[in-house]
Structure formats: C-alpha cells, structure tokens
Amino acid sequence: MVLNYYFDAASIIAFVMLIAMVVSTKHIMDYKFRVLCYLTAVSCLIPILDILRTYVIDNRMSVVLVYVVNMLFFLVHATVTFLFLMYVISQVEMSETRSLIRKVLLYVPLAICTVLIVITPFFSTVFYYSVETGYVTGPLYFLTSLVPTLYFTWAIIYTIRKRHVLSRSFIIMISLVAIVNVATIICQLIWPEVIVRSFTISMSAFVMYFFEEHGRVAIEEDTNLVGKEYLLEVGTRMARNNYPFSIILIRITNFDALSDTFGHENTKALSRNIAAYVGNQFRLGRCFRISESTIAILNTEIDKTDELTRRLYDELSDSWNIEGLDISCDILMTYINCPKDTDDAENMSALIRHFNRMERTAGGVIDIDELHINEHIRIKLVENAIERGLRNNSFQVFYQPIHSLEDDTFMTAEALVRLTDPELGSISPAEFIPIAENNGTVVAIGNYVLETVCQFIADNDMEELGLRYIELNLSVIQCLQKDFIENVDNIVNKYNIDPKYLCLEVTETASNYSPTVFKRNLETLGEKGYSLALDDFGTGYANIERMVTSDFRIVKFDKEMTQYSSSEERLQNVFEKLQNVIHSMDSKVVAEGVETKEQYDYLKKIGCDYIQGYYFSKPVPKDEFVEFIKANN
Ligand code: C2E
Ligand code: MG
Ligand code: MG
Secondary structure (H helix, E strand, O other), X not given: OOOEXXXXXXXXXXXXXXHHHHHHOOOOOOHHHHHHHHHHHHHOHHHHHHHHHHHHHHOOOOHHHHHHHHHHHHHHHHHHHHHHHHHHHHOOOOOOOOOHHHHHHHHHHHHHHHHHHHOHHHHOOOEEEEOOOEEEEOOOOOHHHXXXXXXXXXXXXXXXXXXXXXXXXXXXXXXXXXXXXXHHHHHHHHOOOEOOHHXXXXXXXXXXXXXXXXXXXXEOOOOOOEEHHHHHHHHHHHHHOOOOEEEEEEEEOOHHHHHHHHOHHHHHHHHHHXXXXXXXXXXXXXEEEOOOOEEEEEEOOHHHHHHHHHHHHHHHOOEEEEOOEEEEOOEEXXXXXXXXXXXXXXXXXXXXXXXXXXXXXOOEEXXXXXXXXXXXHHHHHHHHHHHHHHHOOOEXXXXXXXXXXXXXXXXXXXXXXXXXXXXXXXXXXHHHHHHHHHHOOHHHHHHHHHHHHHHHHHHOOHHHXXXXXXXXXXXXXXXXXXXXXXXXXXXXXXXXXXHHHEEEEEEOOHHHHOHHHHHHHHHHHHHOOOEEEEEEEOOOOOOHHHHHHOOOOEEEEOHHHHHHHOOOHHHHHHHHHHHHHHHHOOOEEEEOOOOOHHHHHHHHHOOOOEEEOXXXXXXXXXXXXXXXXXXXX
C-alpha cells in the first residue's frame, strides 16, 4: 500500500501557523485557554509521529527507534483525547476538578494506557517489533483505541448533560468537531491509504482556537487590564463551582475634580498609570477595567485579601508624577468576598456598579456593608416582582376618596397602584415605583394605571356618583417620554373619555430633569383639558417660582407637612401663608395624610379645600370604593 502523506504535511503547516498565532497574541492564560494550548501542543505531534512511524517501520530502522516512535505515537493519541475531554470540562469548571472520585476516573484510563505502552518493550503488550518479523500488534493493542474512544464519548456525554450551562455556540462548535472527527475515523477505515486523521485534528484545533479567540475579551495594551464582562463571567463560574475568591475594587474618587484641575488628558494618564501599576502586579486576566476611574482585581488568596487591599491602598494613595506634574489622588477601596457576600453575577455587577458611582469624594478603605448589599438584593427581587406583575397582569388600582370641605362630599379620589407578588407579598408603590423608574418599567405600569382608571370612568356614571374627576400619579419618566402626550391621548380616546375627568398629579422634582420638556408637556396637557395637580408639596426642595409659573389647579400638601402643621404652631403659620398664596392663584389645596379628628378640625378651620387620608378611608379596591361613595355622597 502506498501511503499518501500530503494531508499530514498540510496539518504540520497548519499547526505551525496555529502555534505562531497563539504565541504572537496576548492571551489570558486561564484554565480553559491553558488546556486548549496543551491540546494544540500535543496534537501537533500527531502528524509528525504519523510520518515518522511509517517511515521507521517501512525502512526497518533500528529497534530502539521504532519502539520510541511507536510508543510516543500511542501516548500522544491517548493524551489528545484526554485533553479534549478536559477542554470540554473547562468550559464549565474553573480549574482542575477537586473531587477525588472524578480525578481517579479521569486519570486512571490514561495511566493504565501509559503503563501498557511503557512496558511494551518488555512484555509486548501493545506491539512487538524486530527487524526480522517487522511490526506486530500485541494482545492489549485494542486498549490504545479503547481509551481514546472512552474519553471522546465522555466529552460528548458531558456536553449533552451540561447543555444548559454551556453556551449555544460552544455546543454547536464542539458537535461539529465531534462529527467531523468520527467521520474521519470512518473514512480512514474505508481508505486506509489516505492518512487524513491528523489533518482533521489540526483543523479541529483551529476551530477551537477561533472559538476561544472570538469570545476573548479585549486586553488594554498599556495596562494589561481586561473588560469587566470577563470578571463577571469568571466570577460567576467560580461562584457556581463554589470556588472562593474576592474582588478588590479600587476607585479614584476625585477623578472629576482632578479632571477639572489638571485636565482630562492628565487625569486619564494618571488613571492609566495606576491601572498599569496594579495590572503588572497580577497575572494577565486578574485585573479589570470597570470605568475610567475604577478597576477591580480578582484575588484567589482570600485569606490575604485584607492585607493586600491595605498595602495597595498605601501604595496608590501616594502622589503620581504625570507629565512633570505631581498629582495625588483620593483612593477608595473595598472588597467583596465571594461566595460569602454574594454568589450571584447580577448582585456582583450591581455592587460594582454602585461602588463605581458612589457619591463620595474622600478616600479610604471601606467595608462592603457600606455598599448596602441587602438593598441591592432587595432591588433585584423587587425588579423581578415588577416583571412578574407586568407579565401576569397582577397590578391593581385602588382608590382613595378625597373629601371636599366646601361641598361636604367626596368629589374625587386618587388612583393608587398596588402590587401583590406571590413571592414577596404586598409591595408598597413607595418602594417599587422608584425602582420601576430606574429600569424604565414605570412607563408600562403608568399605562396600565391610566387604562384602568379610564375603564373605571367609562364604566361608571361619574355625575351620578358625584365625582368630578379621578386623580392619578404620573412619573417623571413618563412625562419625559417622546410620545408621552400621544400615548395619553390614545388611551383616553380608546375609552372615549372627556379629559376633564382626569387630574394628573406630578411631583415638583420632575421639572429638575428637563425643565423645558416637562413644562411644555404640562402646558399641552392643560390645553387639552386635563387638570394638573402638584403632588407632595412641601417635601424636599420646593421651588415656589416653578409652582407659581406652572398651571396647577390643585396643590397637594404632603402628608408629613399636613401632620406636623396641625400640631406645631410655627409650621401652622407657614402652612396657612402658603395656602393663601395658592388660593390667590385660583388653585385649590388638598391636605394629604389626614388621620385624626384634630387634624381634620384644624384644616377645616383654616379653610383648606380638600382632605385625603385614613381619617375617611384608606385606598380601597374599585367595588369597595363605589360602595363607599354611594353610601356617603
Ligand atoms: P402619593 O401620590 O403622595 O400618594 C399618597 C400616599 O399617601 C399613598 O401611599 C396613600 O396610601 C398614602 N396615604 C393616604 N392617606 C394617608 C394617611 O392618612 N396616612 C398615611 N400614613 N398615608 C396616607 P401609597 O399608595 O403607598 O403610594 C405611595 C406613593 O407611590 C404615592 O404617593 C405616589 O408617589 C406613588 N404612586 C402610587 N401609585 C402610583 C402610580 O400609579 N403611578 C406613579 N407614578 N406613582 C404612584
Ligand atoms: Mg399622588
Ligand atoms: Mg402625595
């Protein structure tokens, strides 16, 4: 049989190219990539040994040489499939397995195979060779194929079992590699003269390399830092495998102030110098860029975390010479112990984000508790509850009657959203609305409330009930949407409702975000016939000027203000004066949070217009509200 070595030669060239590529690019040598490198390095021996093996046998060369080459050939074959399995496992696990049973199962077949190969010259286990007889296979020859088959099958089963944890692209890639390799083995049986096996292996190595290269995160040339996505990827994998580690966070807190003083370029250079200083102390792939001013270190020596943090703090807090300027900066540091503090990627990311944005200019080493980890976890849970609520339509609208002192009737009500979650129970809008504002879901919630209120108005005869309109709360985020007015109009028109039945409450802080858009939107609403109310007046920073210049028919005094002023004399004075100003602008005053007879009497005495509070009724579901109104009006 004349053997054809073209494919072997081609695969040698392919391997040389692959090795050159690996060596010439900066790579994070994590476990996964290390295993791939070993796999490539060992695989590249296959075509060489393939050629050598037939050459030395065919040319009846010295016995020692034939034995050495053949033994190496068998060893390499077994090791390659072993490394292939390790590579597949490394996609899920962080490092070599720590379970003893698994270790034994993994290494024993390879060890047996190796022993059989090593003792071949003495016991002819795998093959026998002499110049006279030539090459003859031994009784345990079959094991040299059985062991690779075993590893290969294991890799396939592992991929199938872990399909939920593995990425889709990895599964597709590895399936292709497996199919092509099996097909090659079959071809080899049919056409033994064309040795295509090593070529397939080299191409598989190429595919795996490009797969890893594709998912590779960028490495900053001058600082050796890598992106934060990689930190989360590795962090999640380590936490999932219960591998303890800590994330040390470093931030230049006065970055913006330094930018103003020394210029952005100099400050960026300072930040890069610090990053490079830190980046060069650790292995590539251990330091991460979070933002211009923040970096993170993944540390696996957890018992040294505190010591390391304090040492770095002392070193970094020194002054840095940038372009001849001595710049000293405020360094803020903390560390997260995983999985003790958190083992969840989203929490990790929330903590890092929060540290990066923390309103603090002074430096120091702070405790992780100062990042209010439980708050983040709660926020995450509430976010999930909001998603569930929107998906399952489990938001509700309650109504709280508002009493008119002048007419002695309940002439309006405030619509208030409610959320009861199967996992968290009832969640207050005071908690979930700000969270919904942060992630944008408040727009969907607001639309739901508006629809429900419109439905209520359409279903009931407002005049007969003695109701003039229903008040509902608008969030800042809603008011600033591009299609806000159009959206309100669409919903209101869908139920064929006169805008006069709706009073939209906004809070005063809303105008801080984008005063022009906000004012313009409110004006448009006013022109269309909606009434507007200023909610929570008296909380935070009240801008009287803005209140006076906007067209609010109603001003709602916040419950704290109401409750204090009915008991504290000095506040009473302010309350009454403000009420007079509002009346002089032809607007009405609603006092929120009225709970007692004394409060009610006081407000009545000073001529307040409307009263809202538990004194009359808590917010109640629609039917209960209608009953209440029918009974009282
Ligand atoms: P708000 O608009 O100032 O609503 C008044 C809040 O005071 C309501 O709380 C109401 O239940 C409560 N309240 C009424 N009378 C009394 C009383 O006598 N004593 C006490 N202690 N509290 C009283 P709730 O329903 O928990 O809502 C809290 C806040 O959540 C609302 O404050 C509003 O800012 C926001 N919110 C509620 N529903 C919506 C909504 O549909 N959309 C938006 N964007 N925000 C909403
Ligand atoms: Mg309100
Ligand atoms: Mg209010």
